[in-house]
Amino acid sequence: xxxxxxxxxxxxxxxxxxxxxxxxxxxxxxxxxxxxxxxxxxxxxxxxxxxxxxxxxxxxxxxxxxxxxxxxxxxxxxxxxxxxxxxxxxxxxxxxxxxxxxxxxxxxxxxxxxxxxxxxxxxxxxxxxxxxxxxxxxxxxxxxxxxxxxxxxxxxxxxxxxxxxxxxxxxxxxxxxxxxxxxxxxxxxxxxxxxxxxxxxxxxxxxxxxxxxxxxxxxxxxxxxxxxxxxxxxxxxxxxxxxxxxxxxxxxxxxxxxxxxxxxxxxxxxxxxxxxxxxxxxxxxxxxxxxxxxxxxxxxxxxxxxxxxxxxxxxxxxxxxxxxxxxxxxxxxxxxxxxxxxxxxxxxxxxxxxxxxxxxxxxxxxxxxxxxxxxxxxxxxxxxxxxxxxxxxxxxxxxxxxxxxxxxxxxxxxxxxxxxxxxxxxxxxxxxxxxxxxxxxxxxxxxxxxxxxxxxxxxxxxx
Amino acid sequence: xxxxxxxxxxxxxxxxxxxxxxxxxxxxxxxxxxxxxxxxxxxxxxxxxxxxxxxxxxxxxxxxxxxxxxxxxxxxxxxxxxxxxxxxxxxxxxxxxxxxxxxxxxxxxxxxxxxxxxxxxxxxxxxxxxxxxxxxxxxxxxxxxxxxxxxxxxxxxxxxxxxxxxxxxxxxxxxxxxxxxxxxxxxxxxxxxxxxxxxxxxxxxxxxxxxxxxxxxxxxxxxxxxxxxxxxxxxxxxxxxxxxxxxxxxxx
Numbered sequence: 142x143x144x145x146x147x148x149x150x151x152x153x154x155x156x157x158x159x160x161x162x163x164x165x166x167x168x169x170x171x172x173x174x175x176x177x178x179x180x181x182x183x184x185x186x187x188x189x190x191x192x193x194x195x196x197x198x199x200x201x202x203x204x205x206x207x208x209x210x211x212x213x214x215x216x217x218x219x220x221x222x223x224x225x226x227x228x229x230x231x232x233x234x235x236x237x238x239x240x241x242x243x244x245x246x247x248x249x250x251x252x253x254x255x256x257x258x259x260x261x262x263x264x265x266x267x268x269x270x271x272x273x274x275x276x277x278x279x280x281x282x283x284x285x286x287x288x289x290x291x292x293x294x295x296x297x298x299x300x301x302x303x304x305x306x307x308x309x310x311x312x313x314x315x316x317x318x319x320x321x322x323x324x325x326x327x328x329x330x331x332x333x334x335x336x337x338x339x340x341x342x343x344x345x346x347x348x349x350x351x352x353x354x355x356x357x358x359x360x361x362x363x364x365x366x367x368x369x370x371x372x373x374x375x376x377x378x379x380x381x382x383x384x385x386x387x388x389x390x391x392x393x394x395x396x397x398x399x400x401x402x403x404x405x406x407x408x409x410x411x412x413x414x415x416x417x418x419x420x421x422x423x424x425x426x427x428x429x430x431x432x433x434x435x436x437x438x439x440x441x442x443x444x445x446x447x448x449x450x451x452x453x454x455x456x457x458x459x460x461x462x463x464x465x466x467x468x469x470x471x472x473x474x475x476x477x478x479x480x481x482x483x484x485x486x487x488x489x490x491x492x493x494x495x496x497x498x499x500x501x502x503x504x505x506x507x508x509x510x511x512x513x514x515x516x517x518x519x520x521x522x523x524x525x526x527x528x529x530x531x532x533x534x535x536x537x538x539x540x541x542x543x544x545x546x547x548x549x550x551x552x553x554x555x556x557x558x559x560x561x562x563x564x565x566x567x568x569x570x571x572x573x574x575x576x577x578x579x580x581x582x583x584x585x586x587x588x589x590x591x592x593x594x595x596x597x598x599x600x601x602x603x604x
Numbered sequence: 605x606x607x608x609x610x611x612x613x614x615x616x617x618x619x620x621x622x623x624x625x626x627x628x629x630x631x632x633x634x635x636x637x638x639x640x641x642x643x644x645x646x647x648x649x650x651x652x653x654x655x656x657x658x659x660x661x662x663x664x665x666x667x668x669x670x671x672x673x674x675x676x677x678x679x680x681x682x683x684x685x686x687x688x689x690x691x692x693x694x695x696x697x698x699x700x701x702x703x704x705x706x707x708x709x710x711x712x713x714x715x716x717x718x719x720x721x722x723x724x725x726x727x728x729x730x731x732x733x734x735x736x737x738x739x740x741x742x743x744x745x746x747x748x749x750x751x752x753x754x755x756x757x758x759x760x761x762x763x764x765x766x767x768x769x770x771x772x773x774x775x776x777x778x779x780x781x782x783x784x785x786x787x788x789x790x791x792x793x794x795x796x797x798x799x800x801x802x803x804x805x806x807x808x809x810x811x812x813x814x815x816x817x818x819x820x821x822x823x824x825x826x827x828x829x830x831x832x833x834x835x836x837x838x839x840x841x842x843x844x845x846x847x848x849x850x851x852x853x854x855x856x
Contacts, residue, residue, distance in 0.1 A: 525691075527691045528693045531691040531693065532696075532701070533674075534675055534676075534687075535679055536676050536709040537676060537679075538676050539676065541704060541708065545701070549693060549694060549695025549696040549744070553694070553695055
């Protein structure tokens with residue numbers, strides 16, 4: 142047993158009689174089972190297929206601190222403003238792993254929508270949330286970090302949308318880290334959409350202070366028949382941070398899932414999406430964009446299971462790796478034996494800008510049905526020389542021409558965002574990222590030290 | 605303005621231009637004609653700065669050695685190539701492309717960049733030159749354009765950049781008669797006493813619209829015959845075989 146595992150074991154033992162002591166018995170039992178799984182399998186290692194290209198063992202330390210309660214409340218507006226132009230969202234801020242709220246951690250609206258803290262939901266509506274929290278997703282040996290999350294999570298965002306409710310305003314989860322300590326954060330988000338419900342959800346992971354944090358989050362989404370969910374994820378992390386996101390999506394009949402995961406900066410990021418199309422006519426679009434340079438590492442693992450006939454899935458992931466960055470994409474599609482008339486498509490396009498940048502891509506189609514339409518395409522290339530020549534022949538300098546082409550390459554992904562203000566904002570961030578102006582998310586910055594709020598305004602006409 | 609002396613160009617050991625000489629002065633329109641595969645497009649590529657050739661000889665442009673200038677510097681110094689096969693660039697909008705180009709050229713000349721409003725007004729004005737009515741802002745460069753639209757877009761870019769020396773490479777190829785008229789009108793509108801145009805073409809019909817001061821015949825990597833605009837008509841009547849026979853008989 143290595144020192145990290147020992148540390149976790151001790152941490153868990155303390156909280157069984159602490160944070161977790163008052164929880165319902167089924168949840169405590171589920172935590173214990175997940176802890177047993179973690180102790181049995183430990184951290185995923187580079188010998189496991191899904192962790193081979195971008196291993197995390199060796200990066201995890203043993204001197205983390207888990208914050209046991211929320212920081213004293215301060216109105217979020219005092220230190221944080223999200224400046225995505227015209228993006229009206231209902232925001233759910235998390236600070237150091239805890240939901241930030243003035244008084245009510247859980248809100249129930251007149252239309253039956255429930256939003257707020259998972260920890261509060263366990264107390265106030267256990268019948269709604271416990272079935273999810275007591276079902277493990279750690280079913281393979283390489284899911285040690287999922288088990289760790291299930292054993293140790295302290296909070297998360299709970300969203301419950303009852304049948305037939307279409308939420309107009311997007312909901313936004315902003316995870317902020319603001320401490321000098323090396324924090325270990327396990328947030329577990331649960332999002333449930335009833336029949337015919339719809340939701341747009343924006344999920345931002347940002348660093349505020351530079352620290353060797355390990356964020357190990359799990360988000361689970363359950364879509365009832367005809368439910369529609371759009372999920373937008375932005376990641377902008379500093380060099381020392383470790384961020385592991387596991388996203389589990391289950392789709393019932395005729396439901397629709399659209400995700401768009403954009404990584405602007407990484408320390409080490411592992412994004413795993415596990416999507417189950419459980420009933421006929423469910424549909425999923427999965428988009429992703431990763432822009433990494435220096436020695437950043439980003440790993441996207443997409444697993445799509447066609448468990449029922451007549452479902453469709455479409456994946457498009459694109460990435461640019463500069464300097465000595467490393468990017469990996471594993472796209473695994475399984476079409477089960479009875480899943481006839483499946484349509485499953487996957488593309489992964491990459492640009493490696495230097496000889497030192499390492500880009501790997503592994504399309505993997507596993508098909509057991511015979512009446513299917515499936516395709517995959519993966520490329521790692523450089524900039525189009527003919528296009529470069531054409532741009533330069535109009536007087537555009539080499540550096541700018543490169544940027545225009547990279548921007549165009551990346552924008553194919555951000556163009557899929559259906560919220561206009563968010564799409565424009567993301568496109569602008571991509572542009573600034575590629576021109577080297579965007580380091581950390583200047584929109585999502587805490588300014589606790591000097592009490593000032595920085596509002597960074599960008600001229601969208603400028604390129 | 606442009607002086608080409610004893611230009612030899614080869615690619616992968618194959619010599620394409622074999623001692624070409626050409627002089628173009630401000631205010632002039634030159635036509636270069638010739639059968640396929642004689643090096644017309646290679647000449648345009650070499651002037652643009654395409655870096656895939658072995659080149660000897662000299663090209664002097666506005667008193668400068670052209671080979672000392674990068675691709676973008678040539679453009680900023682006022683050279684414009686209307687390409688035979690314009691590249692499609694998905695994801696780069698025409699607006700963004702032209703705004704970037706115009707402002708980089710302005711910066712090179714020590715001018716302030718155009719503001720968003722001024723740029724859009726300029727674009728609307730120049731669209732009229734080639735009778736472009738469609739909204740360009742959301743379209744990617746050449747993506748999904750018909751052959752005719754691509755050529756009109758080339759002349760539109762020429763109008764935006766106001767070059768001193770324009771080289772139009774087979775701008776008439778693939779155009780129907782209406783598009784040909786529009787493109788030719790555009791070129792004529794942009795003509796001034798200070799700029800020069802080289803029209804590279806296979807057929808004489810474009811020269812009904814863009815009237816050249818001099819017509820050159822390019823054959824076997826050299827300019828073998830030059831003359832007034834009537835030479836184009838003569839070529840059309842007699843065909844390139846006429847040139848071929850005279851050349852092989854040592855008459856040129």
